[in-house]
Structures are given as structure tokens and as C-alpha cells.
Amino acid sequence: MNIHEYQAKELLAKFGVAVPQGYAAMSVEEAVEASKKLPGPLYVVKAQIHAGGRGKGKFKELGPDAKGGVRLARTEDEVRHAAGEMLGNTLVTIQTGAEGKQVQRLYVTDGVDIAKEFYLALLVDRATGRIAVVASTEGGMDIEDVAHNTPEKITTITIDPATGLMPHHGRAVAAALKLEGDLAKQAAKVLQGLYNAFLGTDASQIEINPLAVTDTGQLMVLDAKVGFDSNAMFRHPDLAELRDLTEEDPMEVEASKYDLAYIKLDGDIGCMVNGAGLAMATMDIIKLHGAFPANFLDVGGGANKEKVTAAFKIILSDPAVKGILVNIFGGIMRCDIIAEGIIAAAKEVNLGVPLVVRLEGTNVEEGKRILAESGLPIVAANDLGDAAQKIVAQVKQAA
Ligand code: ADP
Ligand code: MG
Numbered sequence: 001m002n003i004h005e006y007q008a009k010e011l012l013a014k015f016g017v018a019v020p021q022g023y024a025a026m027s028v029e030e031a032v033e034a035s036k037k038l039p040g041p042l043y044v045v046k047a048q049i050h051a052g053g054r055g056k057g058k059f060k061e062l063g064p065d066a067k068g069g070v071r072l073a074r075t076e077d078e079v080r081h082a083a084g085e086m087l088g089n090t091l092v093t094i095q096t097g098a099e100g101k102q103v104q105r106l107y108v109t110d111g112v113d114i115a116k117e118f119y120l121a122l123l124v125d126r127a128t129g130r131i132a133v134v135a136s137t138e139g140g141m142d143i144e145d146v147a148h149n150t151p152e153k154i155t156t157i158t159i160d161p162a163t164g165l166m167p168h169h170g171r172a173v174a175a176a177l178k179l180e181g182d183l184a185k186q187a188a189k190v191l192q193g194l195y196n197a198f199l200g201t202d203a204s205q206i207e208i209n210p211l212a213v214t215d216t217g218q219l220m221v222l223d224a225k226v227g228f229d230s231n232a233m234f235r236h237p238d239l240a241e242l243r244d245l246t247e248e249d250p251m252e253v254e255a256s257k258y259d260l261a262y263i264k265l266d267g268d269i270g271c272m273v274n275g276a277g278l279a280m281a282t283m284d285i286i287k288l289h290g291a292f293p294a295n296f297l298d299v300g301g302g303a304n305k306e307k308v309t310a311a312f313k314i315i316l317s318d319p320a321v322k323g324i325l326v327n328i329f330g331g332i333m334r335c336d337i338i339a340e341g342i343i344a345a346a347k348e349v350n351l352g353v354p355l356v357v358r359l360e361g362t363n364v365e366e367g368k369r370i371l372a373e374s375g376l377p378i379v380a381a382n383d384l385g386d387a388a389q390k391i392v393a394q395v396k397q398a399a
Helices: 005-014 028-036 076-086 143-149 167-176 181-201 230-235 250-257 276-288 305-316 335-348 364-372 384-398
Strands: 022-025 043-047 070-073 090-092 106-110 114-125 130-136 154-159 203-214 219-221 224-228 261-264 269-273 295-298 323-330 355-361 378-381
Touching (some): 005 181, 005 224, 028 076, 028 106, 043 076, 070 076, 076 106, 114 143, 114 154, 130 143, 130 167, 130 181, 143 154, 154 167, 181 203, 181 219, 224 230, 250 261, 250 305, 269 276, 269 305, 269 384, 276 295, 276 323, 276 384, 305 323, 305 335, 335 355, 335 364, 355 364, 355 384, 364 378, 378 384
Parallel strands (some): 269 295, 269 323, 323 355, 355 378
Antiparallel strands (some): 043 106, 114 203, 203 219, 203 224
């Protein structure tokens, strides 16, 4: 789960990390009001979307010469103008894809005079099973480009969870950023704050780009991208409230209401499977037979009829879906429950595409009987290979 920059900064400030003063705004008037609370003389009006590269981004509605999603303003009128041009318009950045993202929130923040920009990130390194700290002197630019062109300018250290963050980690980061004296101390303090925030919120990623040295010698976070481990959100109801559903795929949002793991893909065969591993295998075998899956969907181990019905409706709401493959191994989940869910959903939604069902496991005979007696045009399959072959053939035939 990701949050906006302004939310990330408010969070980091609570952990003692220095951020410039700023306020979120949902309207042009709120943006102007926000700027009045700031010291000036320089204000920065920033589009809040869950994507980076906003500064260099372009608004679809404004033409190629217009400024991007991070704008400097010196007067009330300039704040008003910037806010008016951004709110409601679509910002396209290297991270949004060509369709871009509509700007619905702004952040109006104090403009600082930057002496130098750095990159500093904390993330979970799956190879070592530790939190990794990535630091670079090349801040303010795309870190992927830095990694590609000048990998020697990126320093990565990992933190042993048994010791936690140690003073030598702070010194290592300061050295990587070529900071000395008071700035080295500030770097260690920033790192401590970020590390505490990372642990305290069950974060999966905290990326600061840029971390800036101001002309008055302050180390400050100017941009922050924070993501949390969704599986830990039950421990943080306050953070869960920061979720902005307008930033997420509507079908994935709907799926999450039912605790379904759904990810939209580009193909045309919808899949409903229980278990992530089986879902992956199902997608593989669809590809093996020359077609592409329209989604990943794991209905989980203990799904009930309501969940299966919801899953079915979500798959069918995707206009790209030309056929559906249901592949269920009934372990904890009983095949007859699945069968009832499929029938209930197929009756509710107008099932206009071929449906192949492969059931195996607990109560499989009962499940098959329910499907066969439903009167619906459901094709039964005996095993996974058979099921994939059948759905691909059905979709090709219908095309
Ligand atoms: P993005 O990474 O999405 O483009 P950033 O917040 O990193 O957005 O802003 C882009 C650039 O704008 C930064 O690298 C920095 O140079 C400048 N910038 C951002 N916030 C401020 C600020 N508060 N004061 C001065 N410059 C800023
Ligand atoms: Mg940035």
C-alpha cells in the first residue's frame, strides 16, 4: 500500500526527520490558504499522485510547453495559477504510463534553496532478508539511470536485524554521501529516523529523492515515497486510513474488499484459482497453450460462496475477458461451495463467455454434480492440461 508525498512527510516528521513545512490542498482556494501559512518568499506547489517523475512530467491538457507537476511560486497569484493548472488535469510521468494520472490533491510547501541533492532509500532486500539502505550522491534524478550509467555512485548496506541500526551505519551513509562534520551527524540522524519509521510502520519501502542540503546547511527531505506491507496493515489502522483508493485499479480495490488477491493482466482468459502457486501454474499453462491470462486471482483457502461470487463478478467486469478458466483444488475449500458460487454469479451476471471448470479435491463429485445440473453452459475438465486446452480452444472458436 502506497501513500502520497504529503502523508509520507507528515509521518516522517513524527519520527524526527526534517521536512519543509507544508500543507495538503484539495482546491485552488485551499492551496492559496496553505501558502499564506508558509514563511515564503518561495513556495512549491506539488501534484500529489502515486508516481514519481512529477517535476519532469507533462499535463495532457496543457500542451508540451507547460510546466510539470512540481512548480515554484513566489506570489499568491502564482500559487493560484499553478494550482488551477494542475487540479483536475492529467499528469503523465515516466512512472504513470501513457494514460497518466488525474491530480486531485496538491501539496503546498516551503521552497528551500538547494545546495546539493542526494538519494537515500530503505527497502526490504529479499536476497539477504534484511533492510537495505541505498545511498547515492546523485540525487534528484532517476535512480534507475544512475544504477545503469554510474553504478559505482550507489552504495548499498544491509542492517542486521539482531543489532538494529548502529552508529557505524550512519557513518557509512555519511561517507557514501561525502558529508562531514555537522552534515554527517545530520545524515546519521535522518537515517535513524527513517529506520525507526520503517520498523514502526512495517514499511516495505522509504525512498527519499531528493534528500537535500540547503544553503543554510540543513539536511532535509524534499520528496518521500513510502509504501507499506499490505499484510501488516491490520496492525496499523491509522495508516490504513491513508489509503487513497482513487490511485488504485478499481477492480483491484473491489477485490481487496473481499480479501481476494487480484491483479489485472493483459490477456483475455480470466482465471479463478485457489492458492497463489496454483494460480501461477494456471497462468503458465494457459500461455503454454498459446493464450494469455487476463488476471491473476487467488480466492484463498477458506473462501465462501460470497467471496467466489465476488471473484467471478470481478473477472467478468473486465471487458477484455473472452473466456474463464476456474481451477480449484478443494482442500480447505470445498468443491461444492465453489460450484454454488459459480452458479450464483453466472446467474447474476450475464455470462456471455465460455467457462471451463476444473475441480479436484474435497466434495469434488458433489461439486461436479451441482455444475452439471445447473443447466448453464459449463465445460468440465479433468485436469489442468485438459482445462487449459479446452478454454483456449473455446476462446479461439468464439473469436
Ligand atoms: P518528483 O520526483 O516526482 O519529480 P520531487 O518532489 O522530487 O518530485 O521534485 C522534483 C524536484 O523539485 C526536486 O528534485 C527538487 O529539485 C525540486 N523540489 C522539490 N521540492 C522542493 C522544495 N520544497 N523546495 C525547493 N525545491 C524543491
Ligand atoms: Mg523525487
